[in-house]
Amino acid sequence: MPPFAIYPSLAGRSVFVSGGGSGIGASIVEHFAEQGAKVGFVDIDVPASRALVDKLKAAGHPAPLFAKCDIRDLAAYQATIAQMAGKLGDFTVLVNNAARDDRHTIDQVTPEFWDERIAVNLRHQYFAIQSVVPGMKKAGGGSIVNFSSVSYHAMTPRLSVYQSAKAAVIGMTRGLARDLGPDRIRLNSLTPGWIMTQRQIDLWLTPEAEAGLMTAQCLKEKVYPPDIARMVLWLAADDSRLVTAQNFVVDGGRM
């Protein structure tokens, strides 16, 4: 175990993560498992997800529950969340992590393309929240972490639909934080900077891009998925019990 915090309030807690099979999501699943939480996650990447479950089992952690589910299919998604809650207990932590950041130009965007990008980057977050809220109310509260992105601040090129969705995540989080606060349900958004997942490294990390990033960041170190997962843990734990309606940027202090 690395020298980072252990949160007693997370032991045995029922946690749901979308897109937990790879990238930042896999690190989040791993970090919750290390805290002794009961984790359920969905993804469409079955081999990566199964490998993660096997790895955590082999490490002696409680095995997370995985289901293949496409978060764009809302009926299937809400049914999967309900089935998993039936097995693990009502979720009192929800991490809306799944997304897809493929690049495109403005002329490639049809109404169908727009709807699909919004479905994979925004819509599922709202409906996952809708699914877990009754259980959180029964439990006397809960914590929801919604993933936004630094890309709309940084004006990353050819990502405008994703950026539209990720900006909307902040508004959705604050609106629902108001509505659900009386039920002790906390909502915060998390804005990662450029995080070195294998996908990002393979697609985008050139020596020039790395040099540019190190100029832009105050802290001259690349940010990795565990750096994000540890912020998620804190937001999920009772240590942040009166923190809601906020946006947390984890980006090494990027211009």
Ligand SMILES: NC(=O)c1ccc[n+]([C@@H]2O[C@H](COP(=O)([O-])OP(=O)(O)OC[C@H]3O[C@@H](n4cnc5c(N)ncnc54)[C@H](O)[C@@H]3O)[C@@H](O)[C@H]2O)c1
């Ligand atoms: N990596 C970064 O630099 C970065 C920067 C800013 C924001 N973010 C945000 O952090 C979160 C995680 O990012 P990441 O880089 O790990 O993403 P990623 O693309 O590497 O992984 C996302 C996960 O979601 C899964 N997924 C994709 N489409 C799905 C679908 N339709 N149904 C179910 N699962 C699906 C993928 O299989 C994958 O396991 C996202 O919300 C992303 O927008 C990441």
